[in-house]
Amino acid sequence: MGVASYIKDGEDIKEVILESGISIKPVYGPEDIKDLKYKADINDPGEYPFTRGIHKFMYRKTPYTMRQYSGFGTPKETNERFKFLISQGQTGLNVAFDLPTQMGLDSNDPLAEGDVGRVGMAVDSLRDFEEAFKDIPLDRIGSGLTINAVASIMLAMYQVVAEKYGYSPDIISATPQNDILKEMVGRGMWIFPVEPSIRLIGDTIEYSAKYLPRTNPVSVCGYHIRESGATPAQEIAYAFEIASTYIDHVLQRGLNIDDFVHRFSFNLDIYGNFFEQIAKFRAARKMWAKLIKEKYGAKNPRSLWFRMLAGGGGGGLTKEQPEVNIVRSAYYAMVSALSGTQTMALCSYDEAYTIPTPKAALISLRTMQLLLEEVGVRDTVDPLAGSYYVEWLTMEMEKKIREEMKRVEDVGGMAHAVENGYVQREVAKQAYLFEKALQEGKKIKIGVNKYVMGEKEAQKVELHEYNSKVAGQQIKKLKEIKRVRDTRTVTQKLKDLEKAAREKRNVMPYLITCIKEYTTVGEMTKVFKEVFGEFKEPSIF
Amino acid sequence: MEKKIRILIAKPGLDGHDRGAKVVAQALRDAGMEIIYTGLHQTVDQIVNVALQEDVDIIGLSILSGAHIPICEKLIKKMKEKGIGEKMVVVGGVIPERDIKKLHDIGIKGVFPNGSSFDTIITFLRDSIKG
Numbered sequence: 258m259g260v261a262s263y264i265k266d267g268e269d270i271k272e273v274i275l276e277s278g279i280s281i282k283p284v285y286g287p288e289d290i291k292d293l294k295y296k297a298d299i300n301d302p303g304e305y306p307f308t309r310g311i312h313k314f315m316y317r318k319t320p321y322t323m324r325q326y327s328g329f330g331t332p333k334e335t336n337e338r339f340k341f342l343i344s345q346g347q348t349g350l351n352v353a354f355d356l357p358t359q360m361g362l363d364s365n366d367p368l369a370e371g372d373v374g375r376v377g378m379a380v381d382s383l384r385d386f387e388e389a390f391k392d393i394p395l396d397r398i399g400s401g402l403t404i405n406a407v408a409s410i411m412l413a414m415y416q417v418v419a420e421k422y423g424y425s426p427d428i429i430s431a432t433p434q435n436d437i438l439k440e441m442v443g444r445g446m447w448i449f450p451v452e453p454s455i456r457l458i459g460d461t462i463e464y465s466a467k468y469l470p471r472t473n474p475v476s477v478c479g480y481h482i483r484e485s486g487a488t489p490a491q492e493i494a495y496a497f498e499i500a501s502t503y504i505d506h507v508l509q510r511g512l513n514i515d516d517f518v519h520r521f522s523f524n525l526d527i528y529g530n531f532f533e534q535i536a537k538f539r540a541a542r543k544m545w546a547k548l549i550k551e552k553y554g555a556k557n558p559r560s561l562w563f564r565m566l567a568g569g570g571g572g573g574l575t576k577e578q579p580e581v582n583i584v585r586s587a588y589y590a591m592v593s594a595l596s597g598t599q600t601m602a603l604c605s606y607d608e609a610y611t612i613p614t615p616k617a618a619l620i621s622l623r624t625m626q627l628l629l630e631e632v633g634v635r636d637t638v639d640p641l642a643g644s645y646y647v648e649w650l651t652m653e654m655e656k657k658i659r660e661e662m663k664r665v666e667d668v669g670g671m672a673h674a675v676e677n678g679y680v681q682r683e684v685a686k687q688a689y690l691f692e693k694a695l696q697e698g699k700k701i702k703i704g705v706n707k708y709v710m711g712e713k714e715a716q717k718v719e720l721h722e723y724n725s726k727v728a729g730q731q732i733k734k735l736k737e738i739k740r741v742r743d744t745r746t747v748t749q750k751l752k753d754l755e756k757a758a759r760e761k762r763n764v765m766p767y768l769i770t771c772i773k774e775y776t777t778v779g780e781m782t783k784v785f786k787e788v789f790g791e792f793k794e795p796s797i798f
Numbered sequence: 799m800e801k802k803i804r805i806l807i808a809k810p811g812l813d814g815h816d817r818g819a820k821v822v823a824q825a826l827r828d829a830g831m832e833i834i835y836t837g838l839h840q841t842v843d844q845i846v847n848v849a850l851q852e853d854v855d856i857i858g859l860s861i862l863s864g865a866h867i868p869i870c871e872k873l874i875k876k877m878k879e880k881g882i883g884e885k886m887v888v889v890g891g892v893i894p895e896r897d898i899k900k901l902h903d904i905g906i907k908g909v910f911p912n913g914s915s916f917d918t919i920i921t922f923l924r925d926s927i928k929g
Contacts, residue, residue, distance in 0.1 A: 312908060356811070356812035356813060356863060357812065359812070360812050360839070362812075362881075368811075368812065368841065369867040369885075370868075371811070371865040371869065372811065372812050372813075372863060372865055375864055375865065404800065408838060440814070443816075443817070445809075445813070445816055445839070446812075447813020447814075448815050480904065484817070484818050485816075486817055486821075490833050500838045509803070575913075576911070576912060576913055579915065609892070609912070610892065610894060611864075611894075612864075650826040672839070685817075685820040685821070686824070686826065687824065688817050688820060688821050689820070689821050690915075692821045692825075693916075696915050696916055696917075705913065723864060734851040794838060796835075796837075798822075798823060798827070798833055798835050
């Protein structure tokens with residue numbers, strides 16, 4: 258596979274190899290795409306296989322939603338940030354949780370010390386959701402919930418809080434990330450072993466198919482796999498293999514593919530070579546439609562839609578000359594817009610240092626708005642279609658993605674590949690090769706290994722201050738809740754949950770009854786840990 | 799033959815971003831060092847225990863959550879309690895410049911914010927162990 262590189266002969270570039278391992282010629286022409294059939298391989302937007310986009314009119318009718326990742330400290334502070342972003346024209350929320358919450362630990366757990374409210378908001382019980390979503394129009398604003406291992410708990414909590422505020426389950430739209438296999442490959446917020454983790458995801462998919470029709474129970478994340486080092490081709494290949502694992506599991510429960518797969522969405526990454534990313538998204542859209550139609554036999558056209566959040570990634574941003582990240586992110590946003598995305602989000606220019614400050618988050622939002630409303634990228638759908646280069650590259654990316662998918666299938670599929678560390682090893686190796694190429698100057702990064710400026714220049718970023726009082730406030734609130742709730746009922750509901758988990762029944766209804774009684778995230782997670790055990794990382798060195 | 803440097807690469811706390819830890823581990827291994835990687839979600843106690851059991855020369859922490867100061871304070875305290883206070887500790891990750899001096903004061907020998915070159919890290923470790 259190797260890494261992107263430029264092989265030079267004096268000043269002339271002799272050979273260009275993309276990260277996905279594709280060698281690029283200096284010029285492309287009609288010969289390069291002579292085998293391409295318009296109807297079969299590309300077709301009009303909104304028509305199978307959707308290479309050009311899942312909707313006929315794309316952004317003219319359905320502009321991409323803009324979702325900046327936010328949430329920190331207490332749920333109250335998070336609520337204020339949400340309201341600010343909505344007042345500034347943001348059309349969806351993307352909720353960040355602190356690490357203890359992501360790991361299913363209450364704020365008073367000794368392991369949570371120092372991390373409460375640090376990288377997202379702390380959630381211990383329903384009380385926190387009541388504060389975070391107060392006065393948010395949940396019928397109009399969808400919420401991405403960046404949570405995985407305990408996504409089932411948070412989805413249940415979202416339903417409970419919505420109902421409490423008068424929004425019925427059929428009109429609310431939650432998008433829990435809920436992709437545990439990618440957590441095991443990168444990002445690391447896993448708790449339970451592979452098999453029960455997949456079953457929990459199955460529970461949320463099955464439950465949503467029945468009761469939460471506008472909810473997207475799974476957002477398959479190539480994003481974090483790429484951020485961990487995977488090439489763009491691996492990013493898509495692994496995401497597809499992960500999605501197939503979840504699909505296969507749910508099909509075993511007797512659901513039909515058309516009952517649920519139309520609510521799958523993908524969270525994907527943008528950094529690196531401009532055209533390689535665009536070709537990656539076009540190829541992915543086509544391959545997904547074919548996979549769902551040909552392998553799984555879906556009948557509903559909506560099942561074939563590859564709905565994505567294509568977001569500007571932190572992996573491309575630098576701590577050196579941070580203001581330059583504003584420009585980088587603007588290019589990433591352009592890639593996203595030119596790739597037919599449904600949702601956009603951008604890492605902010607200060608993210609190599611800190612949780613984004615309000616100013617940095619606002620610049621990201623404005624970047625996405627500017628692209629949509631000022632410079633005309635929404636005027637016509639997939640404007641790069643027909644470009645000799647882009648169409649050729651889309652075909653090549655498809656081949657590379659297929660090769661990577663086959664490698665995973667050859668080791669027994671994604672669940673197995675994650676259990677034995679195959680994917681983790683591949684990704685770590687790729688990350689190392691990439692870093693080496695950077696340090697050896699084989700790959701250029703402005704401000705890092707070219708046009709380098711003094712140390713001082715890099716340090717002009719304002720830092721988000723961690724409020725160490727958050728932990729105390731959360732713990733106090735938790736104590737109050739434990740005092741006023743009905744302990745006997747809580748204990749009984751937890752027993753019911755445990756029984757359901759042991760009997761491999763769908764745990765969602767049991768979580769909902771627990772949550773209504775203000776059972777804590779830590780208490781519910783503890784039950785799961787007792788029943789399921791914990792994931793053990795495979796050794797990769 | 800020169801003795802191989804044994805280094806424990808550890809991910810303390812809940813943060814799961816291990817790209818940097820794994821990249822540096824591979825670079826150090828290619829530079830001829832012996833790597834022991836703890837994996838994610840390690841408590842300070844667990845790290846100190848592994849350092850004791852594996853008799854490593856160096857403990858290298860990778861921290862990206864912003865909690866580097868409290869974690870390092872705890873680790874150094876625990877190491878002293880367990881009688882390995884003299885072992886060298888280095889830390890890498892998202893470390894703002896203003897915290898580097900604080901970390902040195904706590905007792906962290908080397909601080910390598912993201913973007914530090916392999917050469918810088920390897921040279922530092924070799925020189926420190928020799929010295």
